[in-house]
Amino acid sequence: MSLPPKTGPVTRTGTSTATEVRVRGRDSVSDLIGKCSFTAMLYFLTCHRMPDAPETRVLDACLVTLMEHGLTPSAVIARLMADSVPEEPQVAVASGLLAIGSVFAGTTENCAALLLAIDGRIAVGETDAARTTARDYASAKKPVPGFGHGTHKPDDPRAIRLIEFAEESGMARRYIPLLRTLAAEVDLALGRHITINATGAIGALLLEIGVPVAAMRSFSVVSRAGGLVGHLLEEQETHSGRAIWSAAKKTVPYVEDE
Secondary structure (H helix, E strand, O other), X not given: OOOOOOOOOOOOOEEEOOOOEEEOOEEHHHHXXXXXXXXXXXXXXXXXXXXXXXXXXXXXXXXXXXXXXXXXXXXXXXXXXXXXXXXXXXXXXXXXXXXXXXXXXXXXXXXXXXXXXXXXXXXXXXXXXXXXXXXXXXXXXXXXXXXXXXOOOOOOHHHHHHHHHHHHOOOOOOHHHXXXXXXXXXXXXXXXXXOEOHHHHHHHHHHHOOOOHHHXXXXXXXXXXXXXHHHHHHHXXXXXXXXXXXXXXXXXXXXXXX
C-alpha cells in the first residue's frame, strides 16, 4: 500500500515575486489596486470572496462605528505611550489595541455566538429559545452579550442607526430580527429596558453578511486602529498624556499601610 505524499503547511492568502503580487488568486496590481476598496479587501481576505455592494456598505458602517469613542481606555493608553515613546508611532497604536477585549470594543463575537446558539435552538423546534436565554441570564445575574452601556442610556444611538441602516439596505434578514426579539425578551426578563449596544448590533450585522465569528474581534481591532491614529497625532500637538498622568496621581493618592 502506497502512502500519500507528504505535504506541509501552505498559504492561500498571498505571495510575491520580483514582478507580481498575488492575493487569493488575484493579481494585486491589475485586479485590486484602484479597483477594490479597503473595506471590500478586508472582507475578501476574511471571507474568501468579494462582497457585493450592500455587504460592503454594511461592513463599512460597522468599521466606522467602532473607530472612535472618545477617551476610552485604548485611547488613553495610546496617548500615554505616544508621550513616552514619541518616535515610535506603532508602539502607541499597538498598545492601545491591547485594550480591545471582553470589556471594551471586542465583545462583538460574544453577541454573535449567542445569536447563533439561539438560532440553532430555534431551528430544532425550541421556539422560545430567546425567552429562555434571557431568563437564564437574568437568573444568573449575568450581563447579556451585546446589551447595556455605561454611557449611552436609555439607548445606544449607534446601535439604533446600525439597525436602521441594515433595514434600509435590505440586510436585516435573519440575525437583526433575532436580535430585536432577544432585546424584547431581555427587557421582560429584567423588568426594565436594556439597550442593545453598538457591538451587539455589529455582531448581528456581521452575521448577516457572512463574516466568521472568529474574525469579528479582529475587525474591531482594524477599526479602532484608525481611531487611535487620530489620538496619536493629537497627542503630538497637545501632550495630554502628561495631564492624564497628573490626574491619575491626584485621583489615586498614595497612602501608607496602617
